[in-house]
Amino acid sequence: MDKNLDKTEVGYVLSIRDYLAFLDGLPSVKLNDIVENDQGIRGLINGLEPNRVEMLLLDEGMITPGQMFKTTGKKLEINLNPALLGRAISPLGIPIDGKRLLEPSQNWQELNQEPRGIRQRKFITNQFITGISAIDTLIPLGKGQRELVIGDSHSGINSFLMDLIINQKDSGVICIYACIGKPATFIKTLLDTLQINQALSYTVLVASSSTEESPLVFLTPKTAFTIAEYFQGQGKDVLVILDDLSIHAKIYREISLLAGKPPGRESYPGDIFSQHAHLLERAGNFNEDAGGGSITAIPVIETNLNDFTTFIPTNIMAITDGHLLFRSNLYNKGQRPAVDIFLSVSRVGRQTQSTVQSLLSRRIRQILTQASGLETVSRFSSELPAETQIIIKQRSLIEEIIRQESLIYIDIRTQLVLLGLVFTSFITNKNFSFFKQNKQKIINNFNQNPKLNFIMRAIPNMKTDDELIKALEEVVPVLNQIFSIDDKGINQP
Amino acid sequence: MKKELLNQFLSQTYTTFQIRSRLFFLRSYINSNVFGSNQGVAANKQDQQWFDSLPENFKQTLSSKASNQLLIELTKQTEQLKPVVLVLPFDLPEEEIFKLGGWLRQIFNLLLVYEVKYDPSLIGGCALIWNGVYHDYSIKHKIQMQQEQLLSSFKGFLK
Numbered sequence: 001m002d003k004n005l006d007k008t009e010v011g012y013v014l015s016i017r018d019y020l021a022f023l024d025g026l027p028s029v030k031l032n033d034i035v036e037n038d039q040g041i042r043g044l045i046n047g048l049e050p051n052r053v054e055m056l057l058l059d060e061g062m063i064t065p066g067q068m069f070k071t072t073g074k075k076l077e078i079n080l081n082p083a084l085l086g087r088a089i090s091p092l093g094i095p096i097d098g099k100r101l102l103e104p105s106q107n108w109q110e111l112n113q114e115p116r117g118i119r120q121r122k123f124i125t126n127q128f129i130t131g132i133s134a135i136d137t138l139i140p141l142g143k144g145q146r147e148l149v150i151g152d153s154h155s156g157i158n159s160f161l162m163d164l165i166i167n168q169k170d171s172g173v174i175c176i177y178a179c180i181g182k183p184a185t186f187i188k189t190l191l192d193t194l195q196i197n198q199a200l201s202y203t204v205l206v207a208s209s210s211t212e213e214s215p216l217v218f219l220t221p222k223t224a225f226t227i228a229e230y231f232q233g234q235g236k237d238v239l240v241i242l243d244d245l246s247i248h249a250k251i252y253r254e255i256s257l258l259a260g261k262p263p264g265r266e267s268y269p270g271d272i273f274s275q276h277a278h279l280l281e282r283a284g285n286f287n288e289d290a291g292g293g294s295i296t297a298i299p300v301i302e303t304n305l306n307d308f309t310t311f312i313p314t315n316i317m318a319i320t321d322g323h324l325l326f327r328s329n330l331y332n333k334g335q336r337p338a339v340d341i342f343l344s345v346s347r348v349g350r351q352t353q354s355t356v357q358s359l360l361s362r363r364i365r366q367i368l369t370q371a372s373g374l375e376t377v378s379r380f381s382s383e384l385p386a387e388t389q390i391i392i393k394q395r396s397l398i399e400e401i402i403r404q405e406s407l408i409y410i411d412i413r414t415q416l417v418l419l420g421l422v423f424t425s426f427i428t429n430k431n432f433s434f435f436k437q438n439k440q441k442i443i444n445n446f447n448q449n450p451k452l453n454f455i456m457r458a459i460p461n462m463k464t465d466d467e468l469i470k471a472l473e474e475v476v477p478v479l480n481q482i483f484s485i486d487d488k489g490i491n492q493p
Numbered sequence: 494m495k496k497e498l499l500n501q502f503l504s505q506t507y508t509t510f511q512i513r514s515r516l517f518f519l520r521s522y523i524n525s526n527v528f529g530s531n532q533g534v535a536a537n538k539q540d541q542q543w544f545d546s547l548p549e550n551f552k553q554t555l556s557s558k559a560s561n562q563l564l565i566e567l568t569k570q571t572e573q574l575k576p577v578v579l580v581l582p583f584d585l586p587e588e589e590i591f592k593l594g595g596w597l598r599q600i601f602n603l604l605l606v607y608e609v610k611y612d613p614s615l616i617g618g619c620a621l622i623w624n625g626v627y628h629d630y631s632i633k634h635k636i637q638m639q640q641e642q643l644l645s646s647f648k649g650f651l652k
Contacts, residue, residue, distance in 0.1 A: 010627040025625030070627060 009071045011035065014052055016063055019213045020258050022052045023069055029053060032112045034076055035069040043069060044076055044215065047259060054259055056215040058092065076112070078223055080230040081105035085174070088191055088205035091219040096207060097191060109230060111222040115281035120290035127352035128239070128296050131167035131409035132160075134402040137361050137419060138341050139324060140349035143237050144285025144294035147346060148316050150301045150308050151326025156338045157300060159406045160326070161241055162190075163337075164298065166199045167409045168239065174231045175199070175239045178224035179207035181217040181247040197407065217251045225282045225295070233291035240283065244300040245276060249312045266311045277319050322346040336403055341368065357412065359465035360419060364398055367422075371395035393431070397422045400432040401439070410443070413456045417446050420468045426476045438483065451478045498563065499570050500604065501551045505543050507594025509576050509608045514540055516568060523560045539587070577607040578622035582615040582631070 011023035021043065026035065033045045041061040047054030057063065058076075078093040079102065088097040095102060124142035141147055151157050165175045179187050187207045194200045206224045208217045221242050228238040242248070249272055256269035264270045276299075283297035299320065301313050306327060308314070317323050322345040331338035350358060371391050378384055378392055401418045404410065410418075418439070421427065435442075446452045455471050462468050506515055518540040524530035536544070544552075554563055577597070585593070590609070597605050612620075615631035622628070636643065 007626050007628045009625050010622055011625060025622075027625040068622075 011053060011069050013063060013065050013067045013069070015065060017258050019057045019215055020046075020255065021055045021057060021063055023055055024052055026053050026069075026071065029071055032075050032110070034058075034072045034074045036072050037063075037067055037069045042072075046255070056218075056255070057213070058215055060213075075110045076219070077108040077110050078226055079104045080107045080109050080227060084204045084227060085202060086200045086204075088187070088207055089223075090212075091206060091208050091216050091223040093223070097205075107230070109226050111219060111226050113226060113229065113282065115278065116284065116286065116290055120286055121284050122287040123351075124285045124294075124348050125352060126237075126285075126294075127349070127412075128173075128237075129167075129171065129412060130164055131411065132163060132337060133404055133410055133415045133418070134337060134339055134341065135324070136412055137357065137415055138364065138402070139322070139339065139344045139346045140353050140357075140361075141296065141322075141346060142285070142348050142352040143296055144283065145322070145346070145348050146280050146283050146297040146299065146320040147349075148299050148301060148313075148320040148323035149326065150303060150313055150317075150323055151338070152303055152306055152328040154331065155326035155328040156331045156336060157302070157326050160337045161243065161298070161300070162193055162197075163406055163408075164239065164241070165194065165203055166197045166407060168202065169199060173202070173237045173239055174228075175203040175241070176224050176228050177203060177205050177241045177243065178221050179205065179209075179243055180220045180245070181208060181210050181212075181251060182243065184209040184211065214251045214254055218248065218255060221245070221248060221279055225279065228295045229282065232286060232293035232295050235292040237293055238295045240295055240297045242279075242297065242299040244302050245316060246301045246303075246312055249276070268311060272312070273315050273319075276316060280316075280319050321348045334403075335399070336405055341365075342372070354460070356459065356462045356465055356468055357416060360416060360468065363423070363465055364419060367391060367394050367398060393427065394422050396432045397427055397430075397435055400435045413459045414443050414446065416459060416468060417455060417472065418442065420465070420472045421479075423469045424473045424476055426472070426479055441483075442479075445479070445482055449478075449482075451475065498551070498554075498567065501548060502567055502571075503604055503606070505546060505591070507597075507606060508590060509606055511539075511590075512571050512574075512606060515543060516564070516571070518544065519555065519564055519567070523555060523564060526556055527558070527560050574604075574606050575624065577605060578610060579607055580610045580612050580615065580620040580622070580631075582611070582613050582617060582619075584611065585609055 009026050009028060011025035011029075014022045014024055016022075023035075026045075029035070029045050029048070031045055031048065035043045035045065035055065039061055040059070041063065042058045043055035044058055045053055046056045055069070081102070081104075083102050087095055087099065087102065089102075090096050093102070124144045126143045127136070128141040128143045128145065130136055130141065135141065149157055149160070161177075165177065168175055177190065179190065187205070187209060191200075191205060194203055194205070204227055206220055206227065208220045224240055224242065228240045231238050249268060252272060252275060253263075253268045257263060257267065261269050264272075280297055280299060283295040285294040286292060297320075299316055301308075301316055303310075303313060308317075308325065325340045325343045326338050327340050328338070330340060353361065371394070374388055374391060378388065384392075398419065401422065421442070446456055452475055455475065458471065459468065462471075502515065503512075506512055514537070518534070518536050521530075521532065521534050521536075522544075524532065525534050554560065594605075594607065597607060615633045616636075617632040618630050618635075620627060620629045620631050620634075
């Protein structure tokens with residue numbers, strides 16, 4: 001309001017459709033401005049037409065035609081301060097976890113920020129360690145990458161996302177989980193799980209439940225990114241999980257159809273791609289000009305019957321730097337995480353891996369691909385050549401090693417050692433059930449046994465996977481002694 | 494032609510409430526006299542006086558077969574009028590409404606209509622809204638602008 005001239009701009013409600021109102025007047029209002037009526041009910045300007053203004057209601061209340069809304073001179077903002085860590089808040093920044101109110105700081109930031117340009121970004125060089133063997137070795141993520149997680153319900157996505165956050169303990173990574181239109185019970189369970197696993201102290205939960213009004217659900221990911229940018233600006237690495245964007249797309253479709261915008265494919269508005277791209281572009285790896293730090297984005301899409309060829313999943317796949325495809329049939333077979341390694345992609349993760357890791361990963365993929373091709377032959381042939389048998393055996397061992405239950409963290413060196421063992425003579429006379437029973441014992445020995453743990457210390461200095469495999473081959477007698485293997489072998493299939 | 498009809502319609506009609514009332518009157522007149530409705534003409538005293546003051550050619554048009562079209566046209570044109578909204582802390586008597594309307598048209602030389610809203614919290618003065626801009630000339634606003642000065646001078650009395 002211009003106090004000198006004692007005037008402010010006003011508009012009157014022309015018509016109302018649920019949470020969407022059209023106003024006249026407000027001659028110089030801009031998109032994303034906040035207007036307010038006498039009762040304190042706020043509205044967000046969502047569209048500008050020649051004769052009227054489209055407004056989304058942010059607060060609950062009774063709106064009637066003819067009511068007056070005044071401009072406030074403000075955009076939609078959220079208060080940012082370190083006290084957000086460990087809290088669950090609504091998209092408007094109000095705590096929803098039943099604890100005390102947040103002390104406001106001087107730092108207010110608009111929700112609708114423009115993504116940073118090229119000059120403020122730098123190459124993605126650091127690996128985002130998830131502590132999950134299948135991901136870190138075969139489908140690696142980089143800090144600043146956008147990686148889509150896509151799959152059916154009951155394909156283990158939720159426990160994977162939990163592990164992503166819980167495994168960041170002591171890593172200095174700040175986690176922000178955006179629950180977009182999820183049931184209130186899900187949000188409560190999530191909060192409790194994080195608390196029990198002591199992951200809440202470095203996590204912010206931004207949640208809008210399925211019973212909330214659509215404008216709030218629509219704003220949830222923007223709030224999450226605004227908070228992420230605050231912490232990233234302090235030089236920290238941030239993980240943002242958007243669970244899930246398919247609900248966000250449906251909400252945006254609902255708002256657009258209500259506003260009378262022409263529907264496009266699958267009735268989504270024409271700018272749905274732009275909305276999601278604009279959002280996900282806020283992630284990245286940033287240079288010192290932008291505060292350093294990085295924002296790694298994990299958007300989630302829940303599919304129906306594993307169909308990832310529909311409009312929204314393909315859109316997000318085009319925007320992101322790769323995708324992890326979760327399959328419910330793999331989950332039902334007991335594979336954890338239930339990631340389809342062949343159909344999952346990480347476009348920028350490889351450059352963040354060390355040489356040893358990268359070469360070992362390539363070797364493993366070759367084995368898995370070869371074994372996949374030989375699988376049909378192996379079912380029909382009674383006698384297979386020795387090389388084929390080795391490949392199939394290595395495949396089963398690899399699958400057992402990368403199988404990892406929830407809430408277990410395996411560091412990179414341990415992953416390399418376990419997977420390197422597959423290419424040594426240690427696997428002679430051993431099958432997958434041996435590794436299933438003794439995996440933890442192997443890990444403990446490599447960490448604690450003085451005859452073995454020197455390999456763990458030597459890994460950062462190794463140049464190739466052959467070097468690692470050779471070093472492991474030299475300690476096979478020690479391992480055999482530990483597991484008391486005789487010539488006939490133990491743990492027969 | 495359209496503008497002339499609108500001018501005739503808006504003679505002695507200054508507020509949006511009066512416009513709606515006049516249009517309702519015209520509708521019931523047309524229904525009664527042209528379409529033979531049994532419901533009679535709904536009229537209050539002011540609307541009747543206004544109708545009596547209208548020129549003959551306007552009344553003749555109302556009695557013809559083109560009356561319905563005339564009414565639709567008038568409704569459209571009046572909807573396009575942008576009223577000045579006056580926010581007052583008191584109730585304005587009927588005579589004052591006419592005086593104010595006439596004065597506004599004389600000053601601005603425009604076919605202005607206005608709307609009165611009541612907000613006692615203004616205390617005194619008025620606020621007006623024109624073209625989406627709210628101009629606040631009320632006592633309440635003046636007090637808010639000088640709140641700190643007033644409070645500090647009151648505090649001086651407490652000592």
